[in-house]
Amino acid sequence: MKIVKIIAIVLLVTFVGIQFIPTTRNQSDSVPSTDFMLVNNVPKNIQNKLQISCYDCHSNNTQYPWYNKVQPVAWFLEDHIKEGKAELNFNEWNSLSTRRKTSKLRSIIKQIENGEMPLDSYTFIHRDARFSEAEAEEIINWVTQLKDSL
Amino acid sequence: MKKLKMSIATMLLLVVSFTNAQEKEKMKMDHKMDHGKMMNMNSDPKAEAILNDYFSLKDALVADDSKKAAQEGTKLVASLKAFDTSSYTKEQQEELADIIEDATEHSEHIAESAIDHQREHFKTLSKDITDMVAITGTKNTLYQQFCPMYDKGSAWLSTDNEIRNPYYGSRMLKCGKVQKTIQ
Secondary structure, eight states: OHHHHHHHHHHHHHHHHHTTSOOOOOOOSOOOTTOHHHHSOOOHHHHHHHHHHTHHHHSSOOOOOGGGGSTTHHHHHHHHHHHHHHHOOGGGGGGSOHHHHHHHHHHHHHHHHTTOSSOHHHHTTOGGGOOOHHHHHHHHHHHHHHHHHO | OHHHHHHHHHHHHHHHHHHHHHHHHHHHHHHHHHHHHHHHHTOOHHHHHHHHHHHHHHHHHHTTOHHHHHHHHHHHHHHHHTOOOTTSOHHHHHHHHHHHHHHHHHHHHHHTSOHHHHHHHHHHHHHHHHHHHHHHOOSSOEEEEEESSGGGOEEEEESSSSOOOTTTGGGGTTOOEEEEEEO
16 A cells, blocks of 8 residues: 555646746747738638647647647647657748648648548547548538649 | 782772771761760769669669668668759859759658558659750660559659659559650
8 A cells, every 4th residue: 555655746846847848839929921821812710720739839829728838749749749849830831842832732732532641649638639521521622723723 | 010000000909998988987986086085974882872762762762661661761862962053154053053952842741650651752753854864964774664653654763664663562563654765
């Protein structure tokens, strides 16, 4: 019984302790003029969906709900944001060449088609980021249109 | 006397035909040189290295060998990085840099993905490599081949005009046709 208590205390102390380790927040007040939404004529509902489902990891500004500020969730998220932004940053969309844009749009379509994005680990806690089948189809159709118009 | 005249005439004829032949030979040589120069200009060893890796990658996909394809993807990242655009015009340099950047990203993904994903990236990679060859040229004859079934139609390059489909591998090895010959 005593050992259980000790383990519980150690875990609690560690949990509280790691909260003090700083993480870099991915936050920015300004939206650059190269942003995807600013240079493309994106329908409102698709804008919303992209904002909720993609922008947390694929832009310079993450919406942090309370649980994303708690370690070790914050670490996990930090890593994903870094990787996500390296792959695609919607804020810097217009700095890409036509070739790169076409390439990215094709990847977006494939990722959504294959259900790889948004990540399961993300939608697990972020329920509203999930795409319904109809939403996925709508986005894919719109993105395909955009790709073909480039 | 008649004999002498005949031999002079024959000599003259010979000389004329000889110079004529020489002229022709020279023209042929000129033509060849022109061609040679073009070939030389159209063969960039660093671009050939990229093409070689691309073809190895294609062969791995034809063989449904995801592991090998991943290795070739890694090699391609390296040969793309080694590419030197300095001998091209400014405009070409810009386009090549763009192509290389895009191709590198796809190769990186190929280096770390499962086969379905590798094939998705191979499609865009093939477009990049085709655009690269349009600028750099190549010493080999290439065949642009096309499979109408994969992802609403997808092309790739091969050194062999016989179809070996990298998008389907053994599932549909011979699906496709030669779309264009690149020389």
